[in-house]
Amino acid sequence: MSPVLLPDLPWEALLILLPLTGAAAGALWPPAARAIGLLTTAGGLLLLAGLGTAVADAQTLRHAVGGWGAPLGIELRADALSLVFLTATALVGLGVAVYADSYFERSQARGFWPLWLFLLGALNALFLSADLFNLYVTLELMGLAAVALTAFSGGRAALSGAMRYLLATLLGSLVYLLGVALLYHATGTLDFSLLTQRLEAGPAARTALGLMGAGLALKTALFPFHFWLPPAHSSAPAPVSALLSALVVKASFYILVRLWLELFAPLSGLEGAGTGEVLGWLGMAAILWGSWQALRQPRVKLLVAYSTVAQIGYLFLAFPLLTAAGLPDPAAWRAVLWLVLAHALAKAAMFLAAGNLLRFGGHDRIPDLDCVAQRLPLTVAAFALAGISIAGLPPTGGFIGKWLLLEAALLQGRWDLVAVMLLGGLLAAGYVFKVVGHFFTPAAAGHAARPVPAAMEWTALTLAILALLLGLAPAWLLPWLDLAVGPGPAEAVP
Amino acid sequence: MSAAGFYALAGVALVVLGLYGLAVQAHLLRKLLAVNILGSGVFLVLVGLGGPADAGPDPVPHAMVITGIVVAVSATALGLVLMLKLTTTSGRPTLEDDAPREGPEA
Amino acid sequence: MTGPDYLAALLLLAGALFFLAGTLGLLRFPDVYTRLHALTKADNVGLGLIVLGLSLQSGSWLVAGKLILIWLLVLLAGASVSHLIARGARLRGIPEWRR
């Protein structure tokens, strides 16, 4: 194990404690909830910068909670991989928080802020945890916060979506926990590093992998477990949809990646290659099915939600690329991380833009979106930019991510993956332009329109521009991602 | 087989029953019961697998199960409130099984 | 086994019999009121006898006191709940059994 290098401040602990304390304070004193919410969300960005410099120095930070250390205690861990997800969380979180500040009425906002801070704290805690059971608790905290936020607007569709989401997320976490139970009794530890040393191939490991994989795939909404995502993500308030699609589904994906890279891929046989192939097939099916469904949707938010189903599929394409060569393929993982960042930013921008359209016209039916290009130019620009990134067209972050993935697939001769990626890209371009095209149609009849606050337009555009910048500055970011994917798999292979 | 083994296997059976109930039952209250039973099954496996050790029972799974029970009651309480609110809004204590259709957003 | 042991065993067995009687009553009696009656037998007497037997065995006043406290609590809860159920059943017009 790497030596513990304590930085000046325990950044990991602060990143977790700050939002959770903010949530409790906001619950205690609702009039201050807004100020607390905005300040703690912004403060998270500063803490993240501190953590970033510390990780740049030490590569992997470990923090023994309670001073006990594994296996008796819980350990936090920060490395480049967690940093990628934490960065997505902080950036999208700040954008959404600013957006939500204008989106919700004052009375509603008081309820929103503590729930959002709970979600933020749970996400940070999840990305920093190195303990399987602790991950379960963070998953539940995140899941319940996400459900509460989904139901927040209280409409029938939102309540129904939230209920479906609650059942799916509870089922997913419990199935994951069952896998944890098996691993614990097989190895006597819950800590990732110790598990890496102790886990051996066998029926227990195989079953645990199946259970944890299934539970997390359900929470990530991997095809065919995606049934709960479109109703929940399309009916939640716009800022919540952005959080759910951009961050919450990524959290369970992150655990899956961790489990895979550190525990199961090194095991030979069924635990390794076979499961990787299965995940890849499901990813391909998700791309095709999600894109096709997105193309058919009559409403913007549903379209964007199905697009999430499809884009999740891309993330899973890396699993077979890892195993086909028998060795970890850093290129494929680099691509996945790039996609995670790009999708988080672009998808959040799309949902926020969709929220603006909804606010503006009172509906989000695609055929009736007329003339918004003149009235909401920033929103239209945000949607279009984000859409270009989602479709994987240059010069956006989505393009780089998909290009890297394509390259990895080509190098390994995986033509099936290449074909699906290209087809998915075409379909994505199709559904994006289906919406964008309607922006410019002339109005058949005048209709009522509500003003959209400038902050709501600008936040959507800012996130979209960030997704664009991600494509323009690969040289700056690539070393980071290499840090994230480089040492992990290399260590894992004996 | 040891006594703990009985309970671990009963836990597996409860997990299967819970999954089945979740899939088959349409009523939301019943689905929440199914989730609770599924959870109890998982907890039984977690402790039951600890088995008869010479050093006495392992307190770590016990602590984990207590945590799990509190999480379960929190989730159940939230689920019940959500179910009641949904029933007030839609008139039915079930989820619509059809895909979401076009309609005014809430 | 010594004398007190025999006595304790006897008490425990007698308690068990009352539980059996309570269960049989619950199963065999014709309406909710008579079943209530059967239930209170198990509550009051069955548990009481078992508590008594166990108190003899425990050999500690503290434990015996705790056992008796538990018994009293069960008694209190059982009696009140039985009363509430009987009253509720009457209010709801659940019919009495007639021969």
Add this chain to the structure above:
Amino acid sequence: MSLLQTGIDALLALGLVWLAWRALACPDLFRGIVLFIAFGLLMALAWVRLEAPDVALAEAAIGAGLTGALLLAALARLNRIAPAGTRADTREAWRNAPALLLVLAGAGLGLAVLSLLPEPAGLQAQVAAELGRSGVSNPVTAVLLNFRGYDTLLEVLVLLLALLAAWSLEAEPPRREAAPGPVLDLLLRLLLPVLVLAAAYLLWAGAHAPGGAFQAGAVLGAAGVLALLAGWRLQPHLTGLPLRLAIVIGPGGFLLVAWALLLTGRPLLEYPPALAGALILLIETLATLSIAATLAVLFQGSRPAAEPPA
């Protein structure tokens, strides 16, 4: 292990599975809930047989007691909202399709469990070795509040979150309770002090014997539920900040302890050995209060009246 004991365990295990099946499959919802309460009772007995008295206490208080009351109250409200909908309605098409699949999955799972049974690994030795430095002598409390105290911090936050979520939904206001009547009133007057004393006892006992904040909080919460059932309501001036304080003080106090320790330069939640016992008792006491208040308010299902409009 005598034959009799094996019989007890086999009967309990089979009873659990049978009860779960009936609770899920029987046509009437009310019956399902009563069977589920009975299931919770058997679960508590199973924990006893598994030498997990701490879990048995938690299950008896939370699993069997409060969850049962929560379910019954929810069913009552449901009957008022949608009286027709409470009969079972299973999706017939789904009835048999997944059954075979599930049985196969269960068989696989069972085999995996059996493969682990002979020599499961655990942390007994490590816990025993460090117990002396944990500040308490009950190993389960040591794990919950010290070795894995961070999990517990997140868990009390889960409870707070569930309450905030329920409040944000603003369910319909509770109906006025009918007058309790002399018997219920007497029961209440006798039972409430006993419940409060029992909670205090469990809290105190938790340091060295089975018990602790969750069990104590649940018992105290049950006292609140009982009072609510008898028609007692908080005074309007208490439903604002005082109630919120009672709900937040557990997780909030825990967080403050974490901040204070962090500021002294220690890792997250590392207690100074000399103070560990006192800190654990402080955290547990505050948590007990909050758990009790939260559970009682969750049972009520909506924000107490007279909350000033925001």
Add this chain to the structure above:
Amino acid sequence: MPDLYHALTLFLLLNLGAGLWRVVRGPTAADRMLAAQLFGTTAVAILLVLAQAGGVAALRDVALVFALLAAVAAVAFVRRAWPQPEDEHDRP
């Protein structure tokens, strides 16, 4: 003596199983609740016997909690969940 305790436990458990019949059978909600009440009492007895058999004092605390909480569920039933006669779905 341990054998007697375990035999007693087994007997009480069987008793409990027989009481289940009334829960399933009804016919009224009150009958089911009564059976659940008997359940609680029997479980208290089992816990007390097991406490003596295994020398585990903590089980008496579990029994205490059982005795206290059984009342709460029953009161919740009487005060809230008791269906009105017309809702009584399953008359014989």
